[in-house]
Amino acid sequence: MARSAATDHGAVVDHALVRAHTIAALVALLFSVTFGIIVAEQLVDPDIVGGVPWLSWGRVRYAHTQGIMLGWLGNAFFAFLYHGVPLLTGTRVTSARLGWWLFAVWNFAVLAPGWVLVLVGISQPLEWAEFPLSVDAFVVLGLALAAVQFLPPFFRRGVEHLYVSSWYIIGGLIFTLLAYPMGNAVPELVPGAQGAAFSGLWIHDAIGLFVTPLALAIIYFVIPAASRRPVFSHFLSMLGFWLLFFLYPLNGTHHYVYSVIPMAAQLGAIAASTLLGVSVILVVMNLLLSLRGSGFIPRDIGLRFVATSTVFYLVVSIQGALQAQMSVNQAVHFSDWVIGHSHLAMLGFATFAAIGGIVHAWQRLPAARYNAHALEWAYWLLVAGVVLMFVDLTLAGLVEARLWQSGAPWLDSVRAARPYWIVRLLSALPIAAGFVALLVGLTTGPRGGGLRELAVPLLLAAESEIAPRLAAPNAEALP
Amino acid sequence: MTDRSGRVLRMSYLAAGVAGIAFFALSVLLLGVWPSRVLEQQSRAMAPEHVLALTASEQRGREIYSREGCAYCHTQQIRYLHTDMLRFGAPTLAWETRLDYPHLWGTRRIGPDLARQGGTHTQDWHFAHLFAPRTIAPDSVMPAYPSLFEGAPSRPRQSARDLFAYLETLGRARELAGAEGEAHAREGCDCAGDEMAMMAFAPAMALNASPARPRPRGDAPELPGGADAARGHALFAADCAGCHGPAGAGDGPSADSLQPRPANLTEHTYSRARVVDALWNGTAGTSMPGWRDVPPSDLAALADTVRTLDSSASDTPVAPDQILMGARAYAANCVQCHGSGGDGRGTAASELRVAPTDFRAQRPSLSIAVRALTLGVEGTQMAPWTDRLSDAEILAVAYYVRSLFQSDGGVGTVQ
Numbered sequence: 001m002a003r004s005a006a007t008d009h010g011a012v013v014d015h016a017l018v019r020a021h022t023i024a025a026l027v028a029l030l031f032s033v034t035f036g037i038i039v040a041e042q043l044v045d046p047d048i049v050g051g052v053p054w055l056s057w058g059r060v061r062y063a064h065t066q067g068i069m070l071g072w073l074g075n076a077f078f079a080f081l082y083h084g085v086p087l088l089t090g091t092r093v094t095s096a097r098l099g100w101w102l103f104a105v106w107n108f109a110v111l112a113p114g115w116v117l118v119l120v121g122i123s124q125p126l127e128w129a130e131f132p133l134s135v136d137a138f139v140v141l142g143l144a145l146a147a148v149q150f151l152p153p154f155f156r157r158g159v160e161h162l163y164v165s166s167w168y169i170i171g172g173l174i175f176t177l178l179a180y181p182m183g184n185a186v187p188e189l190v191p192g193a194q195g196a197a198f199s200g201l202w203i204h205d206a207i208g209l210f211v212t213p214l215a216l217a218i219i220y221f222v223i224p225a226a227s228r229r230p231v232f233s234h235f236l237s238m239l240g241f242w243l244l245f246f247l248y249p250l251n252g253t254h255h256y257v258y259s260v261i262p263m264a265a266q267l268g269a270i271a272a273s274t275l276l277g278v279s280v281i282l283v284v285m286n287l288l289l290s291l292r293g294s295g296f297i298p299r300d301i302g303l304r305f306v307a308t309s310t311v312f313y314l315v316v317s318i319q320g321a322l323q324a325q326m327s328v329n330q331a332v333h334f335s336d337w338v339i340g341h342s343h344l345a346m347l348g349f350a351t352f353a354a355i356g357g358i359v360h361a362w363q364r365l366p367a368a369r370y371n372a373h374a375l376e377w378a379y380w381l382l383v384a385g386v387v388l389m390f391v392d393l394t395l396a397g398l399v400e401a402r403l404w405q406s407g408a409p410w411l412d413s414v415r416a417a418r419p420y421w422i423v424r425l426l427s428a429l430p431i432a433a434g435f436v437a438l439l440v441g442l443t444t445g446p447r448g449g450g451l452r453e454l455a456v457p458l459l460l461a462a463e464s465e466i467a468p469r470l471a472a473p474n475a476e477a478l479p
Numbered sequence: 480m481t482d483r484s485g486r487v488l489r490m491s492y493l494a495a496g497v498a499g500i501a502f503f504a505l506s507v508l509l510l511g512v513w514p515s516r517v518l519e520q521q522s523r524a525m526a527p528e529h530v531l532a533l534t535a536s537e538q539r540g541r542e543i544y545s546r547e548g549c550a551y552c553h554t555q556q557i558r559y560l561h562t563d564m565l566r567f568g569a570p571t572l573a574w575e576t577r578l579d580y581p582h583l584w585g586t587r588r589i590g591p592d593l594a595r596q597g598g599t600h601t602q603d604w605h606f607a608h609l610f611a612p613r614t615i616a617p618d619s620v621m622p623a624y625p626s627l628f629e630g631a632p633s634r635p636r637q638s639a640r641d642l643f644a645y646l647e648t649l650g651r652a653r654e655l656a657g658a659e660g661e662a663h664a665r666e667g668c669d670c671a672g673d674e675m676a677m678m679a680f681a682p683a684m685a686l687n688a689s690p691a692r693p694r695p696r697g698d699a700p701e702l703p704g705g706a707d708a709a710r711g712h713a714l715f716a717a718d719c720a721g722c723h724g725p726a727g728a729g730d731g732p733s734a735d736s737l738q739p740r741p742a743n744l745t746e747h748t749y750s751r752a753r754v755v756d757a758l759w760n761g762t763a764g765t766s767m768p769g770w771r772d773v774p775p776s777d778l779a780a781l782a783d784t785v786r787t788l789d790s791s792a793s794d795t796p797v798a799p800d801q802i803l804m805g806a807r808a809y810a811a812n813c814v815q816c817h818g819s820g821g822d823g824r825g826t827a828a829s830e831l832r833v834a835p836t837d838f839r840a841q842r843p844s845l846s847i848a849v850r851a852l853t854l855g856v857e858g859t860q861m862a863p864w865t866d867r868l869s870d871a872e873i874l875a876v877a878y879y880v881r882s883l884f885q886s887d888g889g890v891g892t893v894q
């Protein structure tokens with residue numbers, strides 16, 4: 001029984017690619033967080049890098065955000081997809097060789113050259129699109145390869161029972177492929193305000209069509225697989241999916257409220273942002289109800305990361321709906337409040353989901369090392385760091401907003417922000433330590449320790465049966 | 480599953496796929512293509528006939544601005560909000576950005592908006608600031624860009640010149656369009672009923688509202704007296720010492736890069752009105768910016784602090800015939816610029832980049848006056864006078880201009 005279950009997992013999941021993308025993700029994460037620390041440090045001590053061009057604030061910030069989005073989250077999502085897609089579809093991904101091509105393109109034609117180029121000063125000054133167009137071409141190639149790699153399995157077995165994670169994966173991969181060229185190339189082709197309209201779209205598509213769907217695919221996958229209970233409501237899952245895919249792309253213009261962009265577009269985006277906040281409450285309610293019985297702090301570490309990610313998702317989405325409102329936006333826009341918001345989204349919601357996904361997949365690799373103690377540390381360090389940073393930057397934003405509105409000299413807002421920037425820099429300590437602990441957790445300890453942690457073989461057996469049935473509209477009958 | 484229900488399912492997935500693509504297409508149409516078309520029409524209707532394109536140097540500067548991520552701390556987009564308009568100026572119109580590929584709007588302000596930066600600071604100021612920002616503003620967190628220079632702000636590389644050239648273009652198009660351009664834009668806007676759109680043309684609104692942009696002398700407000708001395712000293716240390724030096728001797732860390740050098744406040748006696756005027760309006764043609772965003776009570780405290788820095792002797796005994804000799808030499812050589820009576824309003828004054836000193840409102844120390852007459856003042860049109868005046872005459876002129884000071888004299892109060 002145990003043997004056949006293990007073979008089932010081994011038969012469809014490509015362990016080597018899960019491992020490769022997980023390790024690449026962690027390496028990219030450590031680089032990206034280092035870039036983040038260099039940037040945060042410069043706000044406290046601006047002369048620390050001594051004017052060295054490739055370490056200067058602007059360039060390192062480019063490397064930070066692109067590294068997080070493409071290097072860390074991109075690789076982590078791929079690592080999860082190599083685990084999740086075969087289990088959701090009961091069939092292998094398209095091709096292992098294609099997988100290595102995708103790995104090589106993503107890391108050695110996108111990430112590494114992208115970082116080098118922005119640091120030497122070849123980049124484009126567009127948010128979430130800082131890698132130059134030459135690198136963007138390889139991102140699109142990578143996304144196309146990913147579509148070829150991960151989408152056919154869903155259709156090969158027929159699509160009678162697509163589980164909600166599958167919907168998110170299919171949607172995320174297709175729409176990112178469409179949105180990425182729009183956000184990266186169009187502002188180079190249409191000028192000024194017109195280009196900004198498209199940039200606004202992309203800034204929200206990056207989070208709404210790439211990061212969020214794949215993070216939610218992980219959350220929807222890990223909760224039933226780790227808790228061994230089906231999601232609360234398949235109907236709510238699907239309703240949430242369609243609401244999110246309808247509303248996320250319509251949010252873009254809320255980055256340019258009170259600008260010259262037509263007011264109708266601004267108001268439409270604000271309305272969509274409000275509805276999005278409401279929809280996320282629905283989605284998160286369904287997820288939290290699916291967690292019932294797993295305890296307030298689930299014992300399974302992958303499940304715990306995913307559960308915490310869900311809570312961050314709720315907070316960041318309600319905050320997003322709030323800050324899109326004109327009266328709030330006019331005050332806090334441009335301030336550290338927004339930086340707090342984006343860190344809660346990328347570092348709280350998305351990163352916790354991604355960690356949950358890769359830990360979940362890693363635990364089930366028979367030959368992978370696994371150090372539960374280190375992962376325990378990683379979790380608590382990261383929670384502490386994210387919460388500290390978010391609260392700190394939100395307060396900083398309120399202070400800056402008040403000074404800007406009062407008409408005080410500009411430098412007063414810089415002086416007032418300084419203590420908050422120091423605290424933000426300190427919050428990097430638990431965050432960086434948490435990421436190191438995560439790396440330690442997945443590279444030390446006994447081989448196969450993750451499986452033992454799960455009290456296998458019971459779960460693997462169950463999972464190989466669950467996976468196809470996760471898709472069943474009424475999956476209540478799961479073991 | 481029967482064939483029939485399988486077909487229905489496949490159809491429904493097809494419908495879902497089409498719907499999904501349609502959602503994305505809808506968002507691009509509603510929030511990308513449509514606003515873009517509206518903005519393009521608006522831009523065409525409101526732009527002046529000719530908008531100056533960037534020169535090669537300005538374009539290279541723009542590339543430096545882009546690659547260094549300047550747009551991630553400095554927006555180039557003034558919103559239709561009074562708080563933005565009072566601080567930075569008229570809201571950004573679409574046509575002003577129509578040569579921006581790609582846009583540099585930005586979504587974060589650690590530093591101020593730069594949409595109307597052109598003409599606000601001198602080249603010297605920018606070079607000193609880019610080379611080492613904290614020599615100008617000790618509390619700034621702006622990164623330093625020494626790689627744009629050959630080791631000193633006075634030795635800029637071409638890249639520093641390019642970046643400065645680009646910064647000078649910010650806001651230029653609308654300024655050059657002038658009143659005629661504004662009228663044309665207002666007509667093209669066709670938005671008389673749209674209160675928000677009309678904010679872009681609010682008549683009372685200065686196009687560039689930067690509190691730092693130097694203005695001509697005059698029109699400074701009355702400031703309250705009885706200011707807090709400790710506050711004044713703290714403000715001086717934070718905002719002024721970078722250029723004027725900790726004791727006001729004109730020897731701050733950035734002083735060597737600025738021409739003319741920052742005023743040596745220990746060697747001048749100023750009337751209060753003169754100090755207030757310099758703080759409020761800045762000094763056009765020099766790196767002294769205006770400080771109109773500083774609250775009046777702080778400005779008053781600062782003005783009083785500046786006046787306490789003066790350590791020059793107030794009265795030097797002087798023979799009447801020496802004054803007479805100075806007056807004669809002054810009338811023959813100085814009056815065209817410095818004006819009769821030393822009011823700084825000679826017939827040539829308006830032609831000069833830096834306004835000539837008004838000796839009624841500011842009295843230089845004897846040594847400073849003699850040095851200016853002997854060596855000239857770099858960065859201004861004040862030339863050395865040693866080939867025209869004898870040493871005795873130079874000394875006499877120095878005595879004479881010092882005698883013109885009126886401690887309660889205002890700026891521009893006496894014709």
